[in-house]
Amino acid sequence: MALRHAVLAALLDRELSGYQLAKAFDLGVANFWHALPQQLYAELTRLEQDGLVTGRDVPQETRPTKRLFRVTDAGLAELDRFAAAASKPSFLRDDLLVKIQAADHVAVGPLIEQLTDRAAFARAKLDLFEQLLRTMRGDRTEEEFLRHGERVGPYLTCLGGITYERGNRDWCERVLAVLEERQALGART
Amino acid sequence: MALRHAVLAALLDRELSGYQLAKAFDLGVANFWHALPQQLYAELTRLEQDGLVTGRDVPQETRPTKRLFRVTDAGLAELDRFAAAASKPSFLRDDLLVKIQAADHVAVGPLIEQLTDRAAFARAKLDLFEQLLRTMRGDRTEEEFLRHGERVGPYLTCLGGITYERGNRDWCERVLAVLEERQALGART
DNA sequence: CCTCCGTACTCATCGATGTGAATAGTCAGA
DNA sequence: TCTGACTATTCACATCGATGAGTACGGAGG
Incomplete structure (x- = not known):
């Protein structure tokens, strides 16, 4: 809860x-x-x-x-x-991951579309979060703010969001590159 | 579903x-x-x-x-x-993130403990996943396997797991560094 | 004038998820 | 020999989370 x-x-x-x-x-x-x-x-x-x-x-x-x-x-x-209290470990739980797991047995077109959307979404959130960080730290540097700021919790969770979305974006791009290349190779045969 | x-x-x-x-x-x-x-x-x-x-x-x-x-x-x-079908966007949903959001209003000791555990857990999963990737691709390079392998779905989701856990590990380490430094500074005053 | 958008909130329901407990046989180690 | 761990599965319950619909008012734009 x-x-x-x-x-x-x-x-x-x-x-x-x-x-x-x-x-x-x-x-x-x-x-x-x-x-x-x-x-x-x-x-x-x-x-x-x-x-x-x-x-x-x-x-x-x-x-x-x-x-x-x-x-x-x-x-x-x-x-x-x-x-x-102890936290329960967090798990990755994502429809898209399930779809990619099945990638070799389903149509790839829609997967490519969804990965593209997801990457765009991740980029948008990254921009938003980075703006948010700038607002929170004001004119201080990140190091300075994190050392002496009085309310750093939201800043740290926002960093978490950035890390997560960066991962999302990078993974989507990697998978896109792979699926697109395989599609091109397959089309040629 | x-x-x-x-x-x-x-x-x-x-x-x-x-x-x-x-x-x-x-x-x-x-x-x-x-x-x-x-x-x-x-x-x-x-x-x-x-x-x-x-x-x-x-x-x-x-x-x-x-x-x-x-x-x-x-x-x-x-x-x-x-x-x-369209995927619903995936959200970060993690107890630990909630705790860090409140970091300035709660005891930090237990937070540091949990972050340490979480980072260790992430490192363990990374090792496991990297082993798994090696097993899946056999003696081929990653590029070679992803281009021509016949079943790349599980490999790609495993890459997703690695990206996620790397993010987890890095974020935990960053937050740990911040909280520990602030604790040290606070203790001195 | 009419419609749509934004504020502010409530109710009802369903499927997904988590927790605890029970059964029942085999095997390994102290 | 007793204990605990592993295989293999089932039942029941509680809580969480997602979805859709509905109410009510005010302001903006065509």
Whole structure:
């Protein structure tokens, strides 16, 4: 049950509404976890029932009233407990990998298309993440920021996202090169 | 529902029993998917009902009778259909990442321990995967094998596993260096 | 005026995944 | 001889995560 703790971690820096959280956890930004709005609203409700976050209603003039949440002391304690417990190892779990495993027995055209898309997606996320890092460290160098910055957690997870997406991009490019060359060779025979 | 297709892809090369599949999908080897024995037995039952695999009983002298499964033509067609459909993007989903996000608000000792373990785990998997690649390509060079080998899918997914674990290892080491330096600086103040 | 987009949230359901326990025989080592 | 590990599989349950639909309001653009 890490969604719970991902939400707590996301609320450490600032109060957020379910809607804002949902944007932070969606496709574009999620650098350390991913979840859909419905899951987040449900989790926030449970967290509040358990006293780990508190919400307050904020009426707005033109927009519907929103509910901002912040972490309680109990929430912080729970997060600390979670951080100290052993992590289960993370596994690669990716449809595309399954398809590539079967590459010799299925049509390669669609695979090439999907690998191209995936590589483009990885490049887009890399750009986004690198922009994010620049924003976080401001005018300091990375070394300087990581040594003395007061909030480095999000920076480190963003580095994780970059490492992951770089891997993604490189692997896609490698596989593309192989499949395309094999396709060219096969076509000639 | 990719477990279904992961099982089909795993059965492409050779007949396997549920038990053998379970070993292939467990911690050590799973280079393209991970699943527990119970899921696999359940999935095999469903796959057989749907006519995508067929099983045959193989009595053994000293061991209990096992049931070996192979992919049917319908299974192959289903796999092809799956490979041609769009993949949902894969997301990083890792407890440890959540913990690092909260690094500035929780005890760092346990984090350092977990990062060390994770890095060691990644190194172990890298060794394993590199051994696997050598076995698959035999005495050919990688380029030669990938150009002309007849079954490169598993090799390519294994390369994916290597890329992923290399990223894991590098990121863990980077984060370790940062957290340890900050701990040392903090202790001095 | 009408439609679409953005904010803000809820409900319901399904399939995927994880956990725990049970059975039952063989083999190797202390 | 007892213990634990390995082969081989099944059942039941709980929780997690994904998907689709639905509500309600306001503002922008054609």
